[in-house]
Amino acid sequence: MADVRPFVCCRPQADLAAEVAALPYDVFSRAEAEAEITRHPHSFLRVDKSCALLPPAVGEYDAQVYQEAAECFDADLAAGLYCTDAQQHYYVYRLVKDGRAQIGVIARVATDDYMNGVVRRHENTRELKLIDRIQHIEALDAQTSPVFLAYRADAGIDAVVAQVMATGTPLYDFVTDDGVRHTVWRVENGAADASDDTARGTAAADVATAAATDAANGTARGTADAAVNADATVNATAALQAAFAALPALYIADGHHRAAAAAEISLKRRAGAGADVGSGTGVGAGVGAEQGHPAPQPELLPESQSASPPAPRPAPRPQPKPQPEQRPADYFLAILFPSNQLSILDYNRVVFDLNGRTPMEFLEALAPAWELTAVAAAEAPWRPRQRHEFGMYLAGQWYQLRLGPELLSGLDETDPVASLDVSILQHQLIAPLLGIDDPRTSERIAYVGGVRGLAELERRVEALEQPGVAFALYPTTIDELFAVADAGKLMPPKSTWFEPKPRSGLFIHQLS
16 A cells, blocks of 8 residues: 655746756766756756766765755755745646657655555665765755656546646646656645645545445446545545555656665654654665565665775664654655556666677677677667567677577576566676676676667777677566566666656655
């Protein structure tokens, strides 16, 4: 049962939204962020990636970076760039790219759901990046980039969202430089005032009861359909809260570090306030074990930051008991999308050397296990057309790469992780032939999102000082992601690239 609620939103003034909105901080290199800020002086990257405003000698995780972020944010607030809605609301956010729409609900989600396995993950987190997000949130006392969540598509939720778009007036409607159209509606609260948690909770409970009655009677209506139809006076806010509460699980598509950071801060503030945080394990290993789902890693704040992620430490953390009064810090900012609207692009690899081999020696080493076909120039670059097929760029030539009979016969398609193409490539080629056993920490490999195109793989390989190789992968599917998360397992790093990406800076969840 997911705890997904409306929230009091701090957001840019309508005439500035297009200039403020920015892609997530981790999409940009430092130099790219600096160039983007030059093009758009109000870009939220000034807050989300403030290192771009500082001299190159200042490290990306230096204390000055977080101070700069807070100062930029405070200055923008003082200058009136942002307004704050008077009540708690959900927001509907539609992104349209190349004629394809992706529509999500902006809300706050309980950190308890993350710690207890209702919000399921599919990737590990790295301590250095986790610390970065904790310090950023603490410096601003706000969450500024929504965690990208997915849920199995629900026709009832679709109906409520469609009603909001059909009857409401957009708060924002603009097109960004990359051709994506962004439209935002606020979900108006109607009869039940969303600022009154008691009134809203009662309405949501009535709706949930109606939905449960339908289920007991064997009717085919979706839970949220029951929510909409049970009582015409129930507003969209209560209907959405009840419908999300009926979902058994939510899935992190992007934003694992943001979610983990929010959970750490929630526990820290509860402890500081003297709240009862129980005696189990929280952000540490073991949370969610009862449900069979992966728990966040035991990543505690070290006394000092390291240049590289330290090894995980198996220290237990307290598991929070339900609190009588939830504070803003007990929730994280999120955008929730139905699975049938999501588009996952390929997430490709570039390896900077051939592990001591020449290109010809590398091709020879592939031959026993892999089927290799040179691609004609007219068909290059080679984009995989199905699972278990790869493109490879080596020494100016594209190849079609497929598993040989021995690899195919040994493949366990029932294992949701081992059967992933990213796993096959890592364990059957990159580790044994290129000597990269831990792709999370290796400095010999780079990851290139599919949005940059296959020409970017060629460019990066050609720019290397020694022979290297690039691999193009078939995109991971959303069903594969769900299967891994439901099994309580983790994908290899950089397995999914979702596109289009929601913008940061449009919705801010302040914690005080």
